Amino acid sequence: MNNFEFYNPVKLVFGNGESEKIGVYAKGIGTCALIVSYSNVDFYGDLFEKIAGFLSAEGIESHTFFGATANPKITEAIAGVEKAKAVGADMLIGVGGGSVMDLTKIIAAGVKYPHDIRKMIKFSHSSDVQIAPTEALPMIMIPTLPATASEMNPTAVITDDETLRKSYVWEPACLYPKVSILDPSLTLTLPAYQTASGAIDSISHAVEPFFFSDEATYGNIDLQSNMQLGVVKTIYDNLPKVLADPNNIELRSVMQFSATVALNGWLTCGVQGWTPMHQMGHVLSSHYKATHGATLATMMLAWMRYFATRKQNERFVAFAKAMWGTDDLLKAADIFEEYIKAAGVETRISQFGCTEASLEELTNGVVEVSFSSDGTLASIPPIIRDEAYAIYKLAL
């Protein structure tokens, strides 16, 4: 096991109806809240009026910034910072999925950030000099889409809409929310596609540390591997049930807590934590209209198929055996693809509009943002440019 340090200060509140206590949890954190959510909040009915009422009952003033879109953009963060400053917000409340929570983090740090907000993010891992944020307004998250675990990690993913580069900032010093309220009742009305693509994203969060572990250390199935597989299997078994019975609060509860556990740091203690499939997936969603979870579906399948023909694929084979009882990676990928299709999520990048002619652009995209100066994408084993191209091609 590698040495590690674990730090996670998020107060996690879980339970049906717990979001109604937002005022109680916010009291003591701030007196003027900016509530951040999507540019279209019709889906939520009167949720925001209720939240404002709960805050008001505790003497907390609130304002709204409905400016987040899927795959949030730098320009949205700049507008959010302006709004937060204009209303004098001293805390932020993110209500929505990963896009909303990530945008909330960038705004919270952006209010305190003395530089161009783009400097906060490393948009090129080989050349950009990042100036990490050191402070942020305190944040409360109410996730309504189980997927990214942004509610319990210090990461925010954002796209520079000028360059179409999508990257992330990970900063434990200031990007952890103070409190996150997981209220599964808020997920009961989540449409099937969002439910499924969120679940596939969560699966990928546990699959990546399983695939990209250090063979010398993880030759055997150990605690981390079992935890990762446990999360994957739980979500994998649960997703078809929740799609068939969307109003089942117990099933929704399992989905929500599983998503949080998948990327709150527990699964990567002592593990490398490379995310090459995410890095390649980000290019798909910044260049094409593709949902984050769907991009991960295409990448997990393509990586399994690519490593079917490669040496050093022991972890992929171990995964196929544990999940489907086969050491044939191509067969395992076929079974997994049928499962994802049945859940209604895309499995091929051609479904996002990519063609053979797109492969160079996609490969250039991941090289520009995520490749290191040594010409590789961090992974075990490291991936070179030609391999990234081959993986995208297998995903067509």
Ligand SMILES: [Fe+2]
């Ligand atoms: Fe993800």
